[in-house]
Structure formats: C-alpha cells, structure tokens
Amino acid sequence: MTEARGGSYSLKALKPFNAGEIKVLLLENINQSAVDILTKQGYQVEHYKEALPESVLIEKIRDVQAIGIRSKTKLTSRVLSEARKLLAIGCFCIGTNQVDLETAASRGIVVFNSPFSNSRSVAELIIAEIVILSRKLGDRNMEMHKGIWNKVSSNCREIRGKTLGIVGYGHIGSQLSVLAEAMGMKVCFHDILSLMPLGTARQVDSLHELLASADFITIHVPETPETKTMMGDKEFECMKKGSYFINASRGSVVQIPALVRALKRGQLAGAALDVYPKEPAKNGETFTSDLGDWVDELRECENVLMTPHIGGSTEEAQKMIGIEVGNAVVRYINYGTSVGAVNLPEVDLRAIEATQKIARLLFVHHNVPGVLKEINEILAAHNVEKQYSDSHGEIAYLMADIADVDEGDIRNIYELVSACKENISTRIVY
Ligand SMILES: NC(=O)C1=CN([C@@H]2O[C@H](COP(=O)(O)OP(=O)(O)OC[C@H]3O[C@@H](n4cnc5c(N)ncnc54)[C@H](O)[C@@H]3O)[C@@H](O)[C@H]2O)C=CC1
Numbered sequence: 251m252t253e254a255r256g257g258s259y260s261l262k263a264l265k266p267f268n269a270g271e272i273k274v275l276l277l278e279n280i281n282q283s284a285v286d287i288l289t290k291q292g293y294q295v296e297h298y299k300e301a302l303p304e305s306v307l308i309e310k311i312r313d314v315q316a317i318g319i320r321s322k323t324k325l326t327s328r329v330l331s332e333a334r335k336l337l338a339i340g341c342f343c344i345g346t347n348q349v350d351l352e353t354a355a356s357r358g359i360v361v362f363n364s365p366f367s368n369s370r371s372v373a374e375l376i377i378a379e380i381v382i383l384s385r386k387l388g389d390r391n392m393e394m395h396k397g398i399w400n401k402v403s404s405n406c407r408e409i410r411g412k413t414l415g416i417v418g419y420g421h422i423g424s425q426l427s428v429l430a431e432a433m434g435m436k437v438c439f440h441d442i443l444s445l446m447p448l449g450t451a452r453q454v455d456s457l458h459e460l461l462a463s464a465d466f467i468t469i470h471v472p473e474t475p476e477t478k479t480m481m482g483d484k485e486f487e488c489m490k491k492g493s494y495f496i497n498a499s500r501g502s503v504v505q506i507p508a509l510v511r512a513l514k515r516g517q518l519a520g521a522a523l524d525v526y527p528k529e530p531a532k533n534g535e536t537f538t539s540d541l542g543d544w545v546d547e548l549r550e551c552e553n554v555l556m557t558p559h560i561g562g563s564t565e566e567a568q569k570m571i572g573i574e575v576g577n578a579v580v581r582y583i584n585y586g587t588s589v590g591a592v593n594l595p596e597v598d599l600r601a602i603e604a605t606q607k608i609a610r611l612l613f614v615h616h617n618v619p620g621v622l623k624e625i626n627e628i629l630a631a632h633n634v635e636k637q638y639s640d641s642h643g644e645i646a647y648l649m650a651d652i653a654d655v656d657e658g659d660i661r662n663i664y665e666l667v668s669a670c671k672e673n674i675s676t677r678i679v680y
C-alpha cells in the first residue's frame with residue numbers, strides 16, 4: 251500500500267483495488283492536465299478529441315468507472331442505464347444540464363463540475379463582443395477579407411457611459427459586471443435571487459425592466475425549465491431600439507427565429523451568439539441548415555457575431571478545469587470524498603494515518619428511516635473510528651472508518667451492507 255505525506259505524519263493512500271483496473275473515458279478534448287492526474291494514479295485512460303455518437307458512447311460507458319465530458323456529450327437516463335460500473339462523472343465545464351443528474355444519483359454515480367474556472371474567460375469574451383458589436387467590427391473585418399474598404403462611423407459608438415444589462419448575476423455575470431464598470435459602462439442586472447451588487451451595479455426587479463433599460467443585454471443563466479426559451483418575441487420587443495443582444499449561456503435559452511425577426515426589423519442593431527439550440531459534435535463538422543433552418547437565417551443577418559461555443563475555451567481555463575475535476579474524480583474513487591458533487595451529498599472524513607489499520611465504508615443508499623440503525627448493527631462488533639452521513643433529497647451517503655479490521659471482516663461487512671434493502675452502491679477502500 252502506498253503512502254502519501256500529509257503534514258508531519260504519513261497519511262494512508264486508500265486503494266482497495268488494482269488501480270490499473272480503473273478505466274476512465276475522457277471525451278471532447280479534455281485538457282492534458284486531467285489526463286496526467288488520472289494516469290499518474292495508474293488508471294487506464296482512453297482520451298478522445300470529440301464527443302462520441304450515442305451508440306459508441308453506450309458501448310464504451312459499459313466498461314468504465316469514470317467518464318469525463320464537456321458540454322456536448324448527453325448522459326441521458328438511457329445512456330446511464332448501461333453504465334453498470336460507473337462511479338463518477340466529471341463535467342470538465344460549468345454547465346451540468348447535459349447530464350441526467352437525478353438518474354445518476356439514483357444509481358449512486360457522483361457528478362462533479364468546475365463551478366468557476368472558466369468564468370473569467372467567458373467574461374472577457376463578452377467584453378470583447380460588446381466593443382466589437384458597438385463598432386460593427388465583425389462586418390468590417392469580413393469586408394476587408396473580401397477586399398472591400400468601407401470606412402464608416404455612422405451608428406458606431408464608444409461603450410463608455412452605455413448601460414449593460416446582465417441576466418443572471420452568478421460567477422460569470424458578477425465578474426463581467428466588474429470588468430464592464432472598469433470600461434466605463436453602467437451595469438444593471440436581473441437575477442431570481444436577491445444579490446449584493448458589485449461596484450455601483452444595480453439590481454432591477456424584473457427581466458422586462460432590465461430589457462427596456464439597457465443598451466446591451468447579455469445572458470448568463472443556467473439551463474433550467476424556467477430559462478428554456480426565456481428570450482422570445484415579447485422579450486425582444488421590450489428591448490431598446492438599436493440595442494444589442496449577447497448569449498453565451500445555453501442555446502435553448504433563446505428562440506432564434508424571434509431574435510432574427512428582431513434583428514431584421516431593426517429593433518436590435520446586432521447580436522453575438524456562442525451557443526445554439528443544436529451544435530455540431532466535433533470540429534470539422536459544418537454549421538449549416540442540417541442543424542435547423544435557423545442557421546441560414548442567422549448567417550444572413552448583419553452585425554451578428556457567431557462563435558463555436560468557445561466562451562470557456564482558453565488555455566488557462568482548460569488547464570485549471572482539468573486539474574480541478576481530475577482531482578475531484580480521483581478523490582472520489584480513492585477516498586470516497588464527494589466534496590464539490592452536484593448531485594450527491596457532500597461527505598468527507600479526515601485522512602487516515604498510514605499506521606492505522608482502518609477500512610473506509612462508502613455507502614450510497616435510499617434516504618429512508620432505519621437504514622443507519624441497520625448499518626450500525628452490522629458495524630457494532632467493530633470500533634467505528636469516525637462516521638459522517640448526509641442526504642440530498644431521496645439519496646443519502648454514509649462514510650465510516652472502521653478500525654482494526656482484517657480482510658475477512660472487510661469481506662463480511664461488504665456482503666452485509668451491500669445486501670441491505672436500501673443499498674444503491676457499497677464500496678470499501680482500505
Ligand atoms: N459559453 C461557454 O463556453 C460557457 C457557458 N456557460 C454557461 O453559463 C451559465 C452561467 O454560468 P455561471 O455564471 O457560472 O453560473 P452561476 O450558477 O454562477 O450563475 C447563474 C445565475 O443565474 C441566476 N438565474 C437562474 N435562473 C434565472 C432566471 N430564470 N432569471 C434570472 N436569473 C437566473 C442564478 O440565480 C445565478 O445567480 C452556465 O450554467 C453555463 O450554462 C458557462 C461557462 C462557459
């Protein structure tokens with residue numbers, strides 16, 4: 251058994267398994283920092299640059315203990331029902347809407363994401379887009395590439411003194427607020443939560459009030475039943491004539507035909523989109539009407555910037571995300587630590603000293619009365635050094651360190667706990 255240094259004494263590295271048998275599937279060009287962390291553990295890592303078609307995904311997911319994805323791979327209940335060995339899903343991004351979180355939890359599969367490692371990258375992109383839209387640089391750039399000299403100032407404006415309206419004042423929205431004020435903009439925002447405004451930003455009561463008062467509107471909400479299609483004809487009609495619209499959240503939030511109508515009738519002077527209702531699965535695929543008629547309609551509009559979902563795609567963000575999510579997956583597989591999980595209770599225990607003969611029970615179960623009594627009866631013959639249990643809706647997670655157990659005790663505890671009626675998943679690491 252290997253040992254890790256922890257402060258002034260040695261900590262036990264818990265690995266009840268042959269690490270070489272742990273298989274990890276990484277999709278969508280996840281950063282090398284994650285590959286390095288996982289391979290250093292001795293895990294077998296299969297690494298693809300793109301998302302896989304569903305049939306191939308199902309074939310591969312059957313055989314792995316962990317999978318890493320970004321925004322394209324849909325882990326639906328159909329796909330997860332095939333994932334019989336899966337312990338952990340790493341979303342190497344912020345959004346987790348591509349995963350059926352409830353199904354994952356009900357199967358004892360933990361889901362991690364990286365809640366803010368790419369927020370700054372998105373905020374910087376939005377600042378750039380505000381300037382580019384305001385100066386109509388997208389169109390001027392395209393003209394120059396075609397050999398056309400078109401020096402105009404009409405309707406091109408500074409952003410200083412203009413109002414930025416932010417929908418969703420979370421990690422990205424609030425970071426953007428600070429950057430925009432530094433550029434001389436006034437900031438107001440709308441959020442379903444009452445939040446502390448940064449700088450001199452101002453929270454407004456309703457989405458419609460925000461839409462009517464800003465020169466630029468930018469959306470930074472997660473995909474939820476409430477935010478799906480939240481921007482339609484009525485909302486664009488509320489916006490100031492000649493204002494600009496930006497979306498780098500999720501494509502489902504905006505009704506593209508309504509946006510196109512607002513652009514064509516001159517209600518909006520331009521728009522920037524980074525995300526779409528349907529996106530190609532990999533680089534090299536085309537962005538054409540195969541995805542929907544809305545593609546051609548958008549491509550015809552003037553002063554519309556379109557980027558291929560690159561809000562979080564910077565070297566800095568991808569490296570940080572790789573390290574953060576890669577480590578979270580390792581900690582869960584090796585130690586059972588679920589801190590940072592988005593679908594299971596966050597449970598952890600202090601590390602075990604290398605000299606201690608301790609086995610750690612990791613038990614995900616249905617959250618019903620009587621389960622802990624049953625488990626503690628199983629453990630009654632042993633000294634439970636420490637234990638912690640928490641629940642998240644219908645699912646609960648118990649972690650217990652049991653002292654002075656031999657291989658026979660461990661096998662016995664495993665068999666009794668996993669036979670418990672409310673068992674979802676039982677592991678013992680030692
Ligand atoms: N284009 C890209 O590459 C990227 C896109 N994203 C997307 O951006 C979204 C936002 O990211 P973060 O700021 O990190 O999320 P966050 O969770 O920190 O903030 C989201 C905010 O939206 C608010 N909100 C939720 N529903 C709302 C509603 N109906 N109306 C108004 N406000 C609402 C929440 O209260 C929260 O304050 C992510 O969920 C993800 O989908 C994130 C990173 C990169």
Ligand SMILES: O=C(O)CCC(=O)C(=O)O
Binds near residue numbers: 320322344346563
């Ligand atoms: O980088 C990606 O693939 C996805 C970025 C994103 O949309 C997110 O972090 O939610």
